[in-house]
Amino acid sequence: MNMASIFGIHFGSRFVSTKKFEASLINERNDFERFNSFENSELLKRYQELDALVHSGEFEKKVRELKTARYKDTEQWRQLDQYNAMKSSSDIKTYLKFTKAGLHERMKQIAESDSYQSYLAMKAFVNSGEFHSAKVKKDFKQTEAYTKLKTYEQLSKDPNIKFYLKTEKKTNYKTFTNLENSERLKTFFKLEAIVQSKEFQEHKAFMEDKKRFKKSEEYSLLEEYERLKKNEEIKWYLDIKKKNPFKEFRQWDLTFEDDFDAMHLDTSKWMTGYYWGKALMNDAYALAGEKQFFKDDNVELRDSVARIVTRRDGARGKVWDPAHGFTTQHFEYTSGLISTGQSFRQKYGKFEAKIRFNHSYPMLNAFWMVGEKITPQIDVIKSAFKNGKSIECGVHVMDKNQAVHQMRKAPALNSTTTSTSTPLSGHRKPSFGKSTDKKCTGRSSIFRTRPCTWHFVPYYRKTRLITVFRD
Incomplete structure (x- = not known):
């Protein structure tokens, strides 16, 4: 399966609103946690004990004896x-x-x-x-x-x-x-x-005593069992267990998560520049041809949202050019980038992010994953088109020492697609990676993994979002 086919699956149909989608996720997660919590409760333990007891042959025999036995026998x-x-x-x-x-x-x-x-x-x-x-x-x-x-x-x-x-x-x-x-x-x-x-x-x-059965311990246990059978929480648990809706949840282990609830960006998880800049010289840099320089101040946290801000305020910084190496120049714009390059990498699994960006061409907003080398690189989503009605996604790989760019143009999700009143609404988009000989691990989600044919490396995620403009 090539990349165009894969992203055709993900982007080829209309999405539900963010509000509905997240509500569905929250409900499923709450039900899953409620199910797991109740599964270890004393109430359920008692019900299961009684259920096993009252359906045992010994107990049923005792009940029959109490109902039919004669004193003369x-x-x-x-x-x-x-x-x-x-x-x-x-x-x-x-x-x-x-x-x-x-x-x-x-x-x-x-x-x-x-x-x-x-x-x-x-x-x-x-x-x-x-x-x-x-x-x-x-x-x-x-x-x-x-x-x-x-x-x-x-x-x-x-x-x-x-x-x-x-x-x-x-x-x-x-x-x-x-x-x-x-x-x-x-x-x-x-x-x-x-x-x-x-x-x-x-x-x-x-x-x-003609009423001996009602006075017996067995009758009391049966009465308790019948009461528990009518308990709403137990009825809910048994119904959910029968349907087994959490099969997908149980297949995943959450390995990385950030809801941006803190006052400042968690630097133990995120770095604010390209990986090699931090790794080699502990400094930020931009790539040749980029108009902005990345600064920590351009990443703001508020209302559980990480905002990457582009400003026209000017800055001096390093530029990497493969032909000339590192040089220093003046940038008219500053912006931001957050990456897990130093804290988290994962070769297989499912990657999910909630992203919203404004139509700001020619400025580019992107969410992508890459390893130690330039390729392979997965562009999960990128605003690359002037009309603002489309987005680009795909993968960059090397084939026989030649760069191959398998890209897909997909319809953009505009404001009519989402129906939420939050300042930063957007769509949660999963990216998948799966091996045929290794267990997938990643964040629990309702999305299913699909096998891919390209070679995987341990990826880390990068996000470069331009959502607010300030002069």
Whole structure:
């Protein structure tokens, strides 16, 4: 693709107004920044967490269970049913009644008492052969055996011992002793501890509640999720994400920018003369045939606009002539030039500037890019025609040691094309450079890069604008 074709693409159709174009850029940039900012917000993070949760199989299963599960189908209901069955059984009922009456404690106290232990000892003695042998003797009443017999008879009349002897023969006591320390009784008391626990009672009440789903944590999470789905910022984000309008923005990295918001020109970015003048002798110069000399004072910043002013005030300065070298002469006019030659160069990417200049023929206004050598040079835009109705753009290259100038004449953009009230309105114009084997980097923009066939070098930009005249 030659240069004429490329600039035909850029200049071959009518531009929208600067106001509309910049408004579109600002809106897209604001949306892009808003999108990126919201993408890292806690609100979106919470929505994404809930979105993943409520659509998980585990969560959906839990919701179904809450809506359809029956208490009879739960392990807790089976435990309660077993507990109630055991509690209603005759042996457990007898055991509980016996213990509730305190009989097991009384029986235990009597069995452990000294009187009952003496009773057992006396009973064993009077039933022994020794006692029967002593009993048949004539002096029995004077023997120790007789004394023990009287003690035994006396203890047998003790109310507690009589109660103990009577109770141990009853069925309820036998049932008590059979269940005491049994696995069946242990199971019963284990179930009783479970069904009487706070957690068990809460679960029972929850499962029997017909409105249990609305009282569940899952319902609260679903409600929160539905609220977030209706959030305007989240709706906007999801809609934008689906459309993916920022693909172009993400392809570019901003490497250089100046909005001229400061009071003075940023000299860390801009130099105010030709590159080689600053590089070789730290001084400004003009080219042979030029009518103006470049001065720092001719670059003014105001209202976020860099104005390059041409004055008819005269100055002396250096001139470069390839035939004679540097000489000094008087210039009738002074003007300005700003260049990034010392601060910024870029081989590939997209270059964009907002420029406005007055029709001031034969004075020339230009925005161009060039490297260390004279060629290649890209003339992005240049006011070169007397009628003021056209502009020139193109590229200067060397082909077989011959200079080739691929230039294109394009319709100028007059005041009817722009509709803005700012003092310096104009059109933002991109210039592209792209390699087939390297990633393009440059300022983010809505413009797309197009491959070019000429050889690229690291360019720096120069701007020479004549917008205000002063005598």
